[in-house]
Amino acid sequence: MAGLARIGAISVILMLVALLAVLTTAAWPSIQAYGTSFLFSSDWRPNELNVPMKDGDGHVIIEDGEVVMETIPPSFGALPVIYGTAVSSVLALVFAVPLSFGTALFLVRLCPKKLIGSVSFLIEFLAAIPSIAFGMWGLFVLSPLLQNYIEPGLRSALSWIPGVNGWLFEETVKRGSKVVTSEVPLTGSDLFTGGLVLAIMILPIITAISRDVLRNVPRAQIEGTLALGATWWQSSWEMLRYSRSALFGAVMLGLARASGETMAITMVIGNNNQIKPSLFAPAQTMSSLLANEFAEASTEIHRSSLCEVALILLLMSLIFNVVARWLVVGKGARTSAAA
């Protein structure tokens, strides 16, 4: 029994080792070919490109009446997907964190005892709804709603503020020597929609952990503030301040989940490998890139580059998870998968 049980424990460790080893091996050709420039290049071109060769002055070379062509090899850079992942996850936190903390405070301090159980169950059930269901809802409900009503509404409401119009609703493109400014088409499949869907998906985990954390604030701490004459909100603020590091851990766990989320984000983010300042431009995250391209990657270097993206995603989520658990552990919150 002891031996068998140890096999179980060792296999858990081997799982992580296998994950790191296999992904690193698979990503090795790409790591060797591109090095650190992989992280900073925004060029994602899986296919060779035939372009007219140019001379030193930028003129097309013509020999014997024919344009001389040259072949540019495929090239891969992860900057657009890192940008997409970062922006959509941060956006999700901006929407989700205030709501989660408010709900956690409600559950700990305001909610009638009889309701606590069912409200908690409902919110935790939100966490059990599969990603693909949120994806379909986002694709068929949220995205058209945003495209037809909310995004145009935001444009007319916000674009008078100096700077906002240029940032969110206009894009400048270089066409040859001219710089053209045009409106960003509002498609409903963009970073903003992605952030909203992610926010809904990370609400339950941030709420559940911060509820557990706040519940474990020592009674004396709360009673002390009340005895000093604090209002309900002042003493609640004290509770938030008192447990700030564990709450930060809860936010990190939410961030970890948001950045690794795949199916829902793939269905609403627009899947366009580009970096645009506007939140209403379609984008691509690391996970959606993998979901879209991995099955169709035909060349060795393309697949290897995708594996490197997966490796970056894995390392990022490991870091978020380790830091979060380190902050939350011992604060009475469940951080395991059952939470």
Add this chain to the structure above:
Amino acid sequence: MASSTLRNPRRSSRPLYQKYLRFSNGLFMGLCVASTLLILAILAMVMLYLLSRGFTHISLDFFTKVEIAEGMAGSPGGMSHALVGTGILIGLASVVGIPLGMLAGIYLSEYSSNSWLGAPTRFIADVLSGVPSIVVGILGYELIVVPVGNANGYAGALALAFIMIPIVARTTEEMVRLVPNSYREASIALGATKARTILRVVLPTASGSIITGIMLAVARVAGETAPLLFTAGASRFMTFDPQQPFPSLTVAIFLFSTGPFKDQQQLAWAGILILIGLIFLLNLVVRLTVHRVQSRRFAGA
């Protein structure tokens, strides 16, 4: 200790400041209630929409027919192949994932107290449960699909097992830990070995709650799509051979809903309804049994 507004007792006697305090207190209390209501409203909105669309499009064909390609007579058919596929995938994943996960959990609870292996295993199990599931899919692809040469059911099942193991391990550990030590001592005092104690006393005592943990893990993998995309792949046929590309409910829903055909999208809505229904049932059963187990424990204590 208290926030800065509390430090000056003279300030707090000013009527304007009193007004501000009352206002901010009411405002934030209202915001807390409002955020709870908003979350519940979002849940209701999502659920009602998914359920109503699902019920509109569900039919007997959904359960009895396989997918029929667009343009053929009887299209779009049903998703029986995907239902069976998901069932087989979960079954295979459980065969690998549940024993390994339980063993790891038993190790963590019963054997790890004076071993270097305990802390890292626990930590890694926690961290593994946060790994993005698409990355697990890529691991399955590189480890199994590449050597074998085609997408297959076994690869999909192993990817799901990979996700199950940490969940089962941590819940088993937590549940086994709840068994009172006096049970173990009594068994050992009667001359039982440690292995016998675990098998005949500890596990049966904790069995109810371990099963709920397993059901949570099953509910979790039943809804997974990303790890199956590159491992099990997809299939339009009813198949029982896991060496071939294997259908699953979630991947079929994904392909249907992002595809161009209206009637396939309607099948996808029905599929979502079945999936959520299944997951809801599992969660409900877990919740009810956990309550029973807990109240029994308190009654016995």
